[in-house]
Amino acid sequence: xxxxxxxxxxxxxxxxxxxxxxxxxxxxxxxxxxxxxxxxxxxxxxxxxxxxxxxxxxxxxxxxxxxxxxxxxxxxxxxxxxxxxxxxxxxxxxxxxxxxxxxxxxxxxxxxxxxxxxxxxxxxxxxxxxxxxxxxxxxxxxxxxxxxxxxxxxxxxxxxxxxxxxxxxxxxxxxxxxxxxxxxxxxxxxxxxxxxxxxxxxxxxxxxxxxxxxxxxxxxxxxxxxxxxxxxxxxxxxxxxxxxxxxxxxx
Amino acid sequence: xxxxxxxxxxxxxxxxxxxxxxxxxxxxxxxxxxxxxxxxxxxxxxxxxxxxxxxxxxxxxxxxxxxxxxxxxxxxxxxxxxxxxxxxxxxxxxxxxxxxxxxxxxxxxxxxxxxxxxxxxxxxxxxxxxxxxxxxxxxxxxxxxxxxxxxxxxxxxxxxxxxxxxxxxxxxxxxxxxxxxxxxxxxxxxxxxxxxxxxxxxxxxxxxxxxxxxxxxxxxxxxxxxxxxxxxxxxxxxxxxxxxxxxx
Numbered sequence: 001x002x003x004x005x006x007x008x009x010x011x012x013x014x015x016x017x018x019x020x021x022x023x024x025x026x027x028x029x030x031x032x033x034x035x036x037x038x039x040x041x042x043x044x045x046x047x048x049x050x051x052x053x054x055x056x057x058x059x060x061x062x063x064x065x066x067x068x069x070x071x072x073x074x075x076x077x078x079x080x081x082x083x084x085x086x087x088x089x090x091x092x093x094x095x096x097x098x099x100x101x102x103x104x105x106x107x108x109x110x111x112x113x114x115x116x117x118x119x120x121x122x123x124x125x126x127x128x129x130x131x132x133x134x135x136x137x138x139x140x141x142x143x144x145x146x147x148x149x150x151x152x153x154x155x156x157x158x159x160x161x162x163x164x165x166x167x168x169x170x171x172x173x174x175x176x177x178x179x180x181x182x183x184x185x186x187x188x189x190x191x192x193x194x195x196x197x198x199x200x201x202x203x204x205x206x207x208x209x210x211x212x213x214x215x216x217x218x219x220x221x222x223x224x225x226x227x228x229x230x231x232x233x234x235x236x237x238x239x240x241x242x243x244x245x246x247x248x249x250x251x
Numbered sequence: 252x253x254x255x256x257x258x259x260x261x262x263x264x265x266x267x268x269x270x271x272x273x274x275x276x277x278x279x280x281x282x283x284x285x286x287x288x289x290x291x292x293x294x295x296x297x298x299x300x301x302x303x304x305x306x307x308x309x310x311x312x313x314x315x316x317x318x319x320x321x322x323x324x325x326x327x328x329x330x331x332x333x334x335x336x337x338x339x340x341x342x343x344x345x346x347x348x349x350x351x352x353x354x355x356x357x358x359x360x361x362x363x364x365x366x367x368x369x370x371x372x373x374x375x376x377x378x379x380x381x382x383x384x385x386x387x388x389x390x391x392x393x394x395x396x397x398x399x400x401x402x403x404x405x406x407x408x409x410x411x412x413x414x415x416x417x418x419x420x421x422x423x424x425x426x427x428x429x430x431x432x433x434x435x436x437x438x439x440x441x442x443x444x445x446x447x448x449x450x451x452x453x454x455x456x457x458x459x460x461x462x463x464x465x466x467x468x469x470x471x472x473x474x475x476x477x478x479x480x481x482x483x484x485x486x487x488x489x490x491x492x493x494x495x496x497x498x499x
Contacts, residue, residue, distance in 0.1 A: 152338070153340070171343075
């Protein structure tokens with residue numbers, strides 16, 4: 001069973017390599033798999049631009065995402081719990097969110113640059129916007145999905161508002177919060193790369209790296225960089241899934 | 252000493268005229284401390300509402316409830332409620348569910364663990380301490396729910412059709428179990444059911460309510476010694492009498 005999953009991808013890569021070798025696919029448009037691997041090696045040891053090595057690009061990108069995402073989660077989870085709990089608050093705040101939410105995070109880039117300049121702050125702000133709403137909305141729906149009888153059961157055990165918040169709403173909403181966090185990091189990661197296209201002050205970042213590779217006509221490095229971006233996104237998701245299934249054994 | 256209902260009435264207000272629902276009508280009764288009292292009546296008559304008012308989950312529209320002469324305040328520690336649907340916290344294990352009330356009360360970790368373990372033994376839940384509710388059978392879930400309530404040592408235990416969704420064998424077993432625990436502890440139990448059989452087997456007194464708006468129609472004293480034989484002549488006689496009042 002396990003082996004079957006690799007069959008079709010491997011076959012496609014072989015055909016691709018074959019077509020590249022007999023020069024049906026021009027290498028300056030789509031480098032062959034072997035060239036991409038060599039490009040990856042160059043990213044690792046030569047760097048784009050030369051000297052700026054892959055692992056540093058990765059660290060800067062992860063730092064930007066980590067910062068924006070952490071702020072988004074720290075604000076969205078408590079706020080979502082409050083909004084799910086208080087119908088009044090939800091009614092008051094929702095129109096504002098409904099208005100802001102459909103604006104794509106990338107549309108904020110110009111104003112973000114105006115507010116924060118080019119640099120870590122505006123990148124983190126864009127990530128924040130991308131991750132905030134999915135986490136918020138999923139937290140709210142998580143709270144709303146808790147059967148009211150559980151809140152009553154807590155009340156008959158003499159729970160105060162604080163206890164209901166921490167011992168019923170929060171644990172009850174956790175599965176939904178995880179869904180939001182996974183969607184949020186996905187959007188955040190996608191947004192980051194685009195945000196870095198507009199320029200970074202530090203000269204590091206995966207989005208910046210592949211744009212620079214285009215400037216110097218290195219499609220092999222562009223594609224290797226894209227794969228790195230994809231793999232990191234996948235690893236983050238796997239990590240979150242693992243935490244999720246550990247945290248919510250009860251489901 | 253006991254639990255007094257003083258002219259209790261409850262109306263749920265609807266949005267428009269004619270949409271209000273009159274549920275309880277002038278319920279006046281005294282339940283002596285330490286008695287096992289069942290409340291029986293047609294379904295939807297307001298039995299549950301009565302329990303919810305005593306438990307502080309609902310406010311009476313008129314009248315009040317006194318416990319040992321003092322008005323029951325909302326969230327009183329003297330009252331515990333067992334729900335028909337168990338209402339266990341699905342993210343908490345058996346042990347953690349039983350500990351919930353003690354945790355809220357601020358009992359320290361070791362103390363509450365040892366108290367909860369006592370109840371786990373008493374309720375034959377040993378070996379299932381670390382299981383989540385979804386891994387338990389209906390009968391076990393209800394034992395956890397009862398333990399979770401009793402661990403708080405309420406003076407009045409309210410039970411809202413606690414065995415309503417169990418099969419008859421499990422139900423009979425739990426009835427006997429609850430009686431044993433009650434005989435040992437001497438709490439006042441107010442037990443809502445629509446099962447006449449169950450009421451006769453368990454109770455010292457059976458209170459019959461009419462259909463909505465619920466009025467108190469009749470009170471039966473069940474003076475039979477325990478353990479009772481469900482199929483005995485005496486039980487059958489009382490059952491017939493209760494059923495007759497219910498069908499009127």
